[in-house]
Amino acid sequence: MKIGFIGLGAMGRPMVEHLIKAGHELHVWSRRPVSTDLAIASGATRHESPQALARDCPIVCTNVFADADVEGVALGEGGLIHGLPHGGLHIDFSTISPSCARRIAARYRERGIDFVDAPVSGGSAGAQAASLAIMWGGSAALEPTLEQIFGVIGKRWVRVGEAGAGQVAKACNQMVMVAAIEACAEAAHLADAAGVDFAKVRQAMMGGSGASRVLEVFGGRMAERDFQAGVMSRLHQKDFGLLLGEAVKLGVPLPVASSVCQQLNAAQARGQGERDTSCLLRVLEVADTEFSTGEEVQ
């Protein structure tokens, strides 16, 4: 199958490699041509614009950053909408706001083009291992086509509903996961303040009803104080901005998510944006560490 791919970052690159290995014909475009070099070396074809790419490939995948990026690539000047044929398909793996996904889907629909929002969970490790969890929204009739792609890059995929539904599921996923990371960080900080080894606490908890994937992975990084690897906290912060924005639009209270977002904000301000989200432990540690502002108080 001829597949266009835009967005060759830490997630996109291994996805493209898997698709090429599975025998698909890959066509790529990037704002910075250098980003496509590895894909070209693996046999992909480079195009001059999303529009040009879409003229050649009726199925285009994107994995870019935020709302504005997806909207630009899809609907902007030289965008996919100007190249995709009637019956064409745009699959977006980025994490964006549900309302943005719906807006793009509506514009495509006017021209008989399908849009699928298919955000993923599993991080770059999951992308490399082709074990991503994919939650998608779009027309059910597309399932056979999508399976040929999803089956190559992921392990599990669920159609959640119409366009935008995948992004809603992703927002829920992020909310549950990062709240759990913050809970781990708070547990680690409490254990530490009480003079107890969190590594032992975690080990004990893993046998009980407090056990979770987050406690295993992120709790493990906290116990080892390894904040480098994993998921960059600025990506989670971006996701929380999106989901709290949706909560405002829908009038939905998310008290825990809003507190967690403040901790993520502090992590950014403290220069921890490139670090793994387990650095939420650092944010707590900084908050109650003695410090001097050099100001005379008493």
Place this chain on the structure above:
Amino acid sequence: MNVGFIGLGLMGRPLALHLEKAGHALHLWARRADTLQPFARVNAKAHVSAAEVARHSDVVITMVADAPDVEAVCLGLDGIAEGAKPGLIVVDMSTINPNAARTIAQRLGEKGIEFLDAPVSGGETGAINAALTIMVGGKAEVFEKVKPLFDKMGKSVTLIGDSGAGQVAKACNQILTGVGVLAVAEAFNFATKSGVDAGKVREALLGGFAYSKILENHGQRMLDRNFKPGFKAWMHQKDLRIVMEEAHRMGLMLPAAAATGQVFNALVGSGMGENDSISALMMLEKMSTPEA
């Protein structure tokens, strides 16, 4: 009137002296004798126990740290209840849990002792200037008897309701001041980090619906970087703990107070407990500064 006074700290000392100046005879007891030093030359008698104070008083005022202290002074060994004459009135001006106040009122009532909970707002300055806000819970007829004493200590004296009602009012006061201080600190930090002069922002907002005494007074002290207490951060932390305990007992949702309480926890944890609670601003500034 013979007035007993137990708890002669920053707040209690000036209040007791106001009452003495108004012509009342003071009866005092303190755990540490040097606490009584400022009363050496006035009409005040030192006693060996709270029970002895009660034996010589018509009204006993307590102003201590927390519920267990009030309980010990009122109902403990050598406590007020042991020396009380029938009809003695105990007025507790400490800030404690409303439910604890109700329990103490009931237990004293069983012994024929009247009880008013009468926490205050206004800080040390308010105590020195006899300008406190006093929020009272208890029986109306008992309140009327004590009202002349309250008037010597405060400017705004209100009977809120039955026993515990004064503490409920104080808890509401602490929700508003705690959340208010944090709100002003957040607004100022937001302005500064946006490259805007927080002083100008304050000036502009004082004319609008965001006006508050906290924006005016605490806000000015934040701009002056004057973090001297005032009202100590650890006390605000304690008061919000009381609020959250009551909320928990009732199953009541107080999201903003809960978040504020966490900031005060961090203030105390970072060694700023003795500063004024407006130090929340320094905390926010620290949390928005890149790691060294």
